Amino acid sequence: MPVVNATIAAVLDEIANLLDIQGANAFRVRAYRNAARTIGNLGTAVGTLLAHGKDLTDLPGIGDDLARKIATIARTGTCPQLERLRADMPAALSELLHVPGLGPKRVKTLWHDLGVDTVEALHQAAREGRVRSVHGFGEKTERRILEATHAHLKRERRFRLDVAEQFVTPLVEYLSGLDGLDRVEPAGSFRRRRDTVGDLDILATAEDGARAIRHLTQYGEVADVVSAGPTRGTVRLRGGLQVDLRVVPPASRGAAMQYFTGSRAHGVALRRLAQSKGLKLNEYGVFAGDRPVAGDTEESVYAALGLAWIPPELREDRGEIEAARTGRLPRLVTHEDLRGDLHVHTKASDGHDSVEAMAKAAAARGLDYIAITDHSQRLTIAGGLDPSRLAKQIDEIARLNERLRDITVLAGTEVDILEDGSLDLPRSLLERLDVVVASVHGHFDLSRARQTRRILRALEHPAVHVLGHPTCRLIDERDPCDLDMQRVIRAAAACGVALEVNASPKRLDLTDLHCRMAKAEGARVAIDSDAHDADDFDNLRFGIGQARRGWLEPADVLNACTLGELRERLKRR
């Protein structure tokens, strides 16, 4: 059973947490955390790297010691050091660090003085008023802990990007309504277009910060004010989303935008770079000694560090700083680059609009072509099309194209990949279609080996053009299928099949990291809406976000080419 990178990262994180609570050297703790992050971001399984004789010490922040430990973890899923730590202290202490307001010092104190070693035990102690008796803890802290443990036990969740967006838009509008509060803009993971956001960071420019923060606390949706100072305020909205508003003077706007957009790892790397140049970088600007040298725009901040401006989606410390230094940043794909959409449903299966309505909606959004890809017969619950209904739809589309002016409709299907990897429609019919998207809609829990074999077989089918939502994850609802994505992506590249970035904000599948893997392997990607009604074409922006996070350029995206080029590419398959 291969140990996946996420597990290795989790082990390293747990070691870091337990060392931290133990009071170990903070920089040693940081070394483990950095290593966890590096491994977690890796596109290739550590086991694979080792099998190819790669030296892990070539990775940043990993020396001889960590390389040895990581190899051990990759082999066994754990390592002696972690086992020793677990023998010395309750493993659940690590979990306590995830309770907001608790850091290593407090966790250690609570454990020593109260014997608290789980979130449940801490919640109980707070409820019984025992926490306030501990030195350094007071009534307020106890109340905070009570609330925080309660929320934690209820599992504080992250918010899907589209859900966060529903909060952002009216909030930004409300804040912008205050006189003297200018340029209210979201930063943080929302601006970086992560698939989910934990909380919302909003930046604004104002002379009177305290007044702006007060304005935030008076917002009608605020359930709870967490903190409120002169430059920064934190509130929790009804529904649980936490919002941070930071207010800066205009001269610091760019530096603050850079700072609060993150990611944390990107910021740390930038500040380190600044330091190496004898400069200091903080949210107010870039400074040589006390003298400000940049800060009013993000461009000026990056330029002061010898870097090109880096698009927010890339700011994860995954090589973008080196690329910006050497002029090798990608020209990321934009919404305007998309010429078409290759995955669209109609009311013939489980969509809500006609072929013509979908075509007109797509044309209104500037697309030149769409492929109608209704479900196939096996998906009875979605009204999947059998061969005769699909044949009729092909004719209907041909007739429609004679009337349409601004857009071309391609005939297609989203054909089911059956349990054994065969397809749900006969090859003769599939070969009549312009676009064949093949997707999994059942048997999600096959073993990794069987699931991978199943997908590889579908990829090898000569009629298939696109692998739809490759991992089948539903954010917050269904884990991705257990798949060897490296093999799937490599096979897609070899077969000339495009991998879909399904732009539905519930899916976002491929993920950003998989997009990056696809690019590395030379596989092409199709950014598709999977629209079920006319408004769903607007979801394409979410898919674009993931593609950009995965460093994709227009040439990497199948539906960024013209209709003529697309037809050529589909034929060559």
Place this chain on the structure above:
DNA sequence: GCCGTTTTCGGCCCGACTGTTTTCAGTCG
């Protein structure tokens, strides 16, 4: 624990806010 066109030892990103202090530690982002 990592790392080196200032270094193989001595550094390692930075500031805001809170609560419990009586001048600051802890936590967070």
